[in-house]
Amino acid sequence: MPFIRDLSRRLAIASAFAVLTTVAQAAPSISIGTMFDYLGPSRSTLLKQVRNSGDTTAFVRISVSEIEYGEAGATTEHPVDTRRLSAGIGVGLIASPARLIVPAGGIQSTRLLFRGTRDKERHYRVRFVPVLPEAGDEFLLGDEERERIRAPLAAGVSILTGYGGIVIVRPDTPRFDTRVDQGEDRVVLRNEGNSTVVLDALTVCDASKENCTAPSVRHVRPGGRLELEKQSGHGVLFTLLEGDERREMHFW
Template sequence: MPSAPGHRFPTLPLMFIALGCFLAGTAHAGITLDSMHAYLAPNRSTGELTVYNMSPATAFVRVDVIEMTVGGDELSAVTSELEKTLLASPNRLIVPAGGRQVVRLITLGERNHERYFRVRFVPVAPKKADGFAISDEDENEASKEIHAQLSIQVGYGARVVVAPRSPLFATRIAAVDGGHVVHNDGNSTIYLTGHRSCRRASHECKELPAERVNPHGSLRVLVEPNRYRSFELKEGVTTTKKMIGERN
């Protein structure tokens, strides 16, 4: 299989690693998430994302789950909710102004390889027909208020990685001109966190963005002259300290 490039992500706790978002309008205080990346470990069948409403009005939010390829392309939608490998519950949210609501992520079916999902949180005008638990009167009143605000509401998408039940980690670090290449020959994503570039024989270091390397992918790590790199290699629940280049 051809190599896939590594990807950058900001450093956050192990279960949640930040990723991008999509906009449903111009940037404005609206709904936000506690994280934009969730990792469901091999021994976990559930996870959580918390939705916060930072706007002065009640937010009505639709939750969509889309399976992705490792490269981020959307896969074709399935015909039945029961066929999905990941469910979000609830998938319709009513979040009061200044409030929050927890969405559970539930994995289903076989997990013989790593899978990737985008969970989208989309502000919408509430309708009973769409599954919102509201009365006809509340629907009419809410719709009048919400329609005027949807143009400035912000929606977010979290990336969810579902690990296989039996992960295989096979990381190789090979020297090349100007640095090293980290190869992921396993079936699960690996992460390089606590990444620093330091001057030899000195405590002068600069922080670098964390990285991830997808299964069967690779990442080139360049080392500047008279400097070395250090990072923590995360393979599932195992963390190993690594150094590239000479410290002295």
């Protein structure tokens, strides 16, 4: 009967969807906390935690690249030579360990260590990428264990999502000199110091301060400038962070 055939088809589709949903859920889901971290002149190490809220073990590779800025803000990234740094040669940031096995619902940590001179500020991108364990890789799993772990992840449905954070290593002697100019239609900030400043909780509000845009965070590198447009009847509000110093800034 047509009704029975249609019902059977719908049940088959529903069953297939349930299977796919189950497979899709069988995946790690990692988070790394804050996306920006800062190493002041008195610190050379930073502990970074990786949480896995998924329902399978996460095998995470960690890589570090130095960010260099060209004209008009264009950036290039160069992988850090971890072998040279481990031998005490060169300047850079390394992760130890550079691989983590994070159980479902668990937390593991890696230590980010800066080595070398701090004659200027340096920026690094640290990537945390879940991977499928392979034969002969750095996770050192036996064949049986590796295949057991790979099975639910290699079905082609699960999507492994990685994250990248930024670590700003300040110079030995940070100097903060933020110039702020307010015009009729804009606020201009210029960083005349030698270390990055942060505009935290940046928002635009009406006169009542009850209707505001979603807060955001902006960074201004040494020698950089940032223009913020002002709207009629609205103010620009943010907290200026210069190292450990905080200043509340309101412009109407």
